[in-house]
Amino acid sequence: MCLSMQSTDQIPHPVIRRLPKYLVHVQELREDGVEWASSQDIADALGLTSSTVRQDLSHMDLRGISKKGYETSQLEAVLRQVLGADIMxxxxxxxxxxxxxxxxxxxxxxxxxxxxxxxxxxxxxxxxxxxxxxxxxxxxxxxxxxxxxxxxxxxxxxxxxxxxxxxxxxxxxxxxxxxxxxxxxxxxxxxxxxxxxxxxxxxxxxxxxxxxxxxxxx
Amino acid sequence: MCLSMQSTDQIPHPVIRRLPKYLVHVQELREDGVEWASSQDIADALGLTSSTVRQDLSHMDLRGISKKGYETSQLEAVLRQVLGADIMxxxxxxxxxxxxxxxxxxxxxxxxxxxxxxxxxxxxxxxxxxxxxxxxxxxxxxxxxxxxxxxxxxxxxxxxxxxxxxxxxxxxxxxxxxxxxxxxxxxxxxxxxxxxxxxxxxxxxxxxxxxxxxxxxx
DNA sequence: TAGATTGTTAATCGATTAACAATC
DNA sequence: TAGATTGTTAATCGATTAACAATC
Known part of the structure; x- marks a missing residue:
C-alpha cells in the first residue's frame, strides 16, 4: 500500500529548486509561532506570485484551507519529507x-x-x-x-x-x-x-x- | 557612434547564467592551443545542445565561420567584455x-x-x-x-x-x-x-x- | 565540388500567470 | 451571509529544440 502518492509524480525542476526556499521560510514562521500562511504571504516573503506558490505546493501532499492558507507545521513536515531533510x-x-x-x-x-x-x-x-x-x-x-x-x-x-x-x-x-x-x-x-x-x-x-x-x- | 550593438539588446536570463560556463571553457581551450570550436564541440563539453549554443552566442558580438566554428580567442574576448571580466x-x-x-x-x-x-x-x-x-x-x-x-x-x-x-x-x-x-x-x-x-x-x-x-x- | 557548420526562423515544449468555481 | 483563499484549468509567455537555406 502506498500512502504518499506524491512521491511518484514528477516534480518540475524549477519547483524543486524553490522547495528549499519554502522550507527555510516556513520553518522560520513556525518557530516564530505563526500557525497559518496564505500563498500570498509566502509569495511576498520570497518574491514570487501567489499563483506560483499554489502551483508549487499542489505537488506536495497537503491541502490548504480557504481563508486561512497552509498550516506552517504541516507544510514544514511535508517539505522536509520531500527534500529528505529528516534523513541523515x-x-x-x-x-x-x-x-x-x-x-x-x-x-x-x-x-x-x-x-x-x-x-x-x-x-x-x-x-x-x-x-x-x-x-x-x-x-x-x-x-x-x-x-x-x-x-x-x-x-x-x-x-x-x-x-x-x-x-x-x-x-x-x-x-x-x-x-x-x-x-x-x-x-x-x-x-x-x-x-x-x-x-x-x-x-x-x-x-x-x-x-x-x-x-x-x- | 555605437560600435557594440549587442550591449543594448536584452539577453535572456538563462543565457546570462550560461555565459560564465562558456567563458571558463573557451578560456581553457584557448590556453590549450585550440583555435576553433564548433557549437557541437562546446555543447558536448558543457552538456548542452549545439542549437542552444548557437542561439546563445547569437547574442554576442561575433560571427562563427562555416566548417570551422568560433574562434576561441575572439569568443573569449567578447564573453569577457559582456561579463565585465576586464573591469576590476x-x-x-x-x-x-x-x-x-x-x-x-x-x-x-x-x-x-x-x-x-x-x-x-x-x-x-x-x-x-x-x-x-x-x-x-x-x-x-x-x-x-x-x-x-x-x-x-x-x-x-x-x-x-x-x-x-x-x-x-x-x-x-x-x-x-x-x-x-x-x-x-x-x-x-x-x-x-x-x-x-x-x-x-x-x-x-x-x-x-x-x-x-x-x-x-x- | 561536396560536406560541414553557421545564423535564423518556426515548432515544440514547458513554466508562469491569470482566472474562476469551489469552499471554508 | 459575505468575503477571502484555495485548487485547478486555461491562457500566456518564454526557452529550447528542430529544421534548413546560406556559406565557407
Whole structure:
C-alpha cells in the first residue's frame, strides 16, 4: 500500500529548486509561532506570485484551507519529507583548501542532516589534521572509506584543473550525487546527479548586471 | 557612434547564467592551443545542445565561420567584455566566519577581477585581524569605507538570522549588487540585484535527487 | 565540388500567470 | 451571509529544440 502518492509524480525542476526556499521560510514562521500562511504571504516573503506558490505546493501532499492558507507545521513536515531533510546524509569533501575547510567547520550542515564524514586531499602534509570535527585523509583512502561510511554526496572543492578527475574518482567509488564548487563543468554518467554551486559564476552574473546598469545610466 | 550593438539588446536570463560556463571553457581551450570550436564541440563539453549554443552566442558580438566554428580567442574576448571580466570590481564581505574568511583567502577572485577590499564583522575581537590580504573592520565603518573604496558588490556571509539586516545596511550605503550566501531570502529594492549562491539549498536539491533514485530502485 | 557548420526562423515544449468555481 | 483563499484549468509567455537555406 502506498500512502504518499506524491512521491511518484514528477516534480518540475524549477519547483524543486524553490522547495528549499519554502522550507527555510516556513520553518522560520513556525518557530516564530505563526500557525497559518496564505500563498500570498509566502509569495511576498520570497518574491514570487501567489499563483506560483499554489502551483508549487499542489505537488506536495497537503491541502490548504480557504481563508486561512497552509498550516506552517504541516507544510514544514511535508517539505522536509520531500527534500529528505529528516534523513541523515553522509557527505565527503574532496579538497582541504580554504573552501573545503570552511565547509567542514561550518556547523549548519550537520544540523540540517548532512554529516560531513571526511576531507580528502592530495597534499600529504595535511593528512591527519582536523578541521572542526572532520579529519583530512589521503585520496588513496577514498575507496576504502567509501565502503566504510556509506557516502551519499561528494563535494568537489578542488582547483578547477582537478575537478574532472575528482568527479571520476567519486563516480568510481559509487557516489551518486555531487556538489561541484569548482569553476569548471564536470561530465559524469547519466545516473549521477551534479549540482553546481559556483560562487565565481554568481559574481560574474552580478558583474553583468552592474554593466547593464551603468549602460542605462548613460 | 555605437560600435557594440549587442550591449543594448536584452539577453535572456538563462543565457546570462550560461555565459560564465562558456567563458571558463573557451578560456581553457584557448590556453590549450585550440583555435576553433564548433557549437557541437562546446555543447558536448558543457552538456548542452549545439542549437542552444548557437542561439546563445547569437547574442554576442561575433560571427562563427562555416566548417570551422568560433574562434576561441575572439569568443573569449567578447564573453569577457559582456561579463565585465576586464573591469576590476570592488567587493566587500560581510561576516568574517569560516565562509567569509575562506573567500577572503581564496586567490581566484582577485585573479578574475574581483578585488576583495575588506571583511566586516560585528565581533569586536576579530577587528584588525587579516585573512589573506584582507582586513576585518567594524560594521560601524561600513558607511565610511563605502565612500573610500567604491564598493560594487557586497557578499552576505553571515548567519541567516542577520542576513536581512545586513542586506539593508548594504543597500543603505549604496551597494547595487549583492551575493547572498545566507540560507535566507533577502528583500531589497528593485534597483538592487541579488544573486543567491546557497550551498545548503544545492545540497537539499541533491538530497531530493537521491530520494527519487531510491524510490525508483524499489 | 561536396560536406560541414553557421545564423535564423518556426515548432515544440514547458513554466508562469491569470482566472474562476469551489469552499471554508 | 459575505468575503477571502484555495485548487485547478486555461491562457500566456518564454526557452529550447528542430529544421534548413546560406556559406565557407
Amino acid at each position: 546524509h553522509h557527505v565527503v569533501i574532496i579538497g582541504a583548501g580554504h573552501l573545503g575547510r570552511a565547509l567542514a567547520e561550518h556547523g549548519a550542515f550537520a544540523r540540517r542532516g548532512f554529516d560531513i564524514g571526511a576531507l580528502f586531499d592530495q597534499d600529504e602534509s595535511l593528512i591527519g589534521k582536523s578541521y572542526g570535527a572532520v579529519q583530512v585523509m589521503s585520496m588513496d583512502e577514498l575507496a576504502t572509506q567509501a565502503d566504510k561510511m556509506q557516502i551519499d554526496i561528494g563535494i568537489i572543492a578542488v582547483p578547477s584543473a582537478a575537478a574532472q578527475e575528482v568527479a571520476e574518482q567519486l563516480v568510481a567509488v559509487g557516489v551518486k550525487a555531487i556538489l561541484n564548487l569548482a569553476y569548471k563543468h564536470v561530465k559524469v554518467p547519466a545516473h549521477v546527479t551534479v549540482v553546481d554551486a559556483r560562487i565565481m559564476e554568481s559574481l560574474q552574473e552580478l558583474a553583468y548586471a552592474l554593466g547593464k546598469k551603468s549602460d542605462l545610466e548613460k | 570590481h570592488h567587493v566587500v564581505i560581510i561576516g568574517a566566519g569560516h565562509l567569509g574568511r575562506a573567500l577572503a583567502e581564496h586567490g581566484a577572485f582577485a585573479r578574475r577581477g574581483f578585488d576583495i577590499g575588506a571583511l566586516f564583522d560585528q565581533d569586536e575581537s576579530l577587528i584588525g585581524k587579516s585573512y589573506g590580504a584582507v582586513q576585518v573592520m567594524s560594521m560601524d565603518e561600513l558607511a565610511t569605507q563605502a565612500d573610500k573604496m567604491q564598493i560594487d558588490i557586497g557578499i552576505i556571509a553571515v548567519p541567516s538570522a542577520a542576513a536581512q539586516e545586513v542586506a539593508e545596511q548594504l543597500v543603505a550605503v549604496g551597494v547595487k549588487a549583492i551575493l547572498n550566501l545566507a540560507y535566507k531570502h533577502v528583500k531589497v529594492p528593485a534597483h538592487v540585484t541579488v544573486v543567491d549562491a546557497r550551498i545548503m539549498e544545492s545540497l537539499q536539491e541533491l538530497a531530493y535527487a537521491l530520494g527519487k533514485k531510491s524510490d525508483l530502485e524499489k
